[in-house]
Each structure stands twice: as C-alpha cells, then as structure tokens.
Amino acid sequence: MFIEIEPDSTVPIYLQLAQQIIEGVAKGTLKPGDSLPSVRSFAADLGMNMHTVNKAYHYLEEKEFIQIVQKKGVVIHEKGVRKATATDRQRLTKEMRPILAEALCLQLSQEDIELLVKEIILDLKEVK
Structure with missing residues (x-):
C-alpha cells in the first residue's frame, strides 16, 4: 500500500494517514486480518513522528477499522467492512x-x- 502525505494540506497528517488506510480497506487492498506495521516501524517508514501514527491508529481503532492486539500487533478489524449502523x-x-x-x-x-x-x-x- 502506498501512503502519500501532503505536509502543506489543511488536513492533519494523522487524519491523512487514517483516511488512506480506510481507502485501502474500501478498495480491498487491505482486508480484514491483514497486518499493519507497528507504530514505530510505520513512523520510520513514513518519516514521521511516532505520536502521529499512534494518533491515526487510535482514530482507526475507535472507528473499528483496525484492532490493536497485544503481542500480535495491528490488524485490519474483521468489522472493517460492515453494514452501517x-x-x-x-x-x-x-x-x-x-x-x-x-x-x-x-x-x-x-x-x-x-x-x-x-x-x-x-x-x-x-x-x-
């Protein structure tokens, strides 16, 4: 998955990251059960602050797009694609x-x- 961050955008970086992950789920390039990099690894790969990736992950976890599992890591939530409530x-x-x-x-x-x-x-x- 290719992540493209626009530093000059009015959209906060954590939200750009989260929106691109959601788009990956919508497009089917990210499927329930797929792993995402750790906060530290993703931040290093993207050249951004760990707190930014952490904020994006918590935003996605709150919306049930990802699941953060101790000792297993970050995975696309089984409810990532679901009927809207x-x-x-x-x-x-x-x-x-x-x-x-x-x-x-x-x-x-x-x-x-x-x-x-x-x-x-x-x-x-x-x-x-």
Missing part, C-alpha cells in the same frame, strides 16, 4: 453536510454532486 449513518451525515453545503455554495447542481459521488465510488471500486 444508525450511528454510522448519523456520523457520516454530520461529516458530509459541510462538504455538500460548500458544493452548493460553489453552485454545483444536485446532478453534478451525484455525478461526483458516483465517480469517486467507481474510483474506489476500481481494481488496481
């Missing part, structure tokens, strides 16, 4: 609302927004 839907609605509001302010039509979402989904499902 009502809580998941509420959280996603809250997170998507400002993005959709911005799209409307940029005068994108509902059809434009739907097309954009379809393009993103197709990209995520594309086998690479």
Whole structure:
C-alpha cells in the first residue's frame, strides 16, 4: 500500500494517514486480518513522528477499522467492512453536510454532486 502525505494540506497528517488506510480497506487492498506495521516501524517508514501514527491508529481503532492486539500487533478489524449502523449513518451525515453545503455554495447542481459521488465510488471500486 502506498501512503502519500501532503505536509502543506489543511488536513492533519494523522487524519491523512487514517483516511488512506480506510481507502485501502474500501478498495480491498487491505482486508480484514491483514497486518499493519507497528507504530514505530510505520513512523520510520513514513518519516514521521511516532505520536502521529499512534494518533491515526487510535482514530482507526475507535472507528473499528483496525484492532490493536497485544503481542500480535495491528490488524485490519474483521468489522472493517460492515453494514452501517444508525450511528454510522448519523456520523457520516454530520461529516458530509459541510462538504455538500460548500458544493452548493460553489453552485454545483444536485446532478453534478451525484455525478461526483458516483465517480469517486467507481474510483474506489476500481481494481488496481
């Protein structure tokens, strides 16, 4: 899996890392049970602070995308791909609302927004 961090982005580095891991799960390049590097190893590989990787891992663990198991390491959670709960839907609605509001302010039509979402989904499902 290739991780690309944009240091000048307004998105915090830990969140960029977490989002790319989630994208790997969505694309199927990371599957439940797959191992991820230790915090120390991943930080060294990416040239970043261990605390940043640790923060990303805890964020992912909280959302049940990874599981941190003593003496086994970090693995993609068996619930990494699952049916959304009502809580998941509420959280996603809250997170998507400002993005959709911005799209409307940029005068994108509902059809434009739907097309954009379809393009993103197709990209995520594309086998690479």
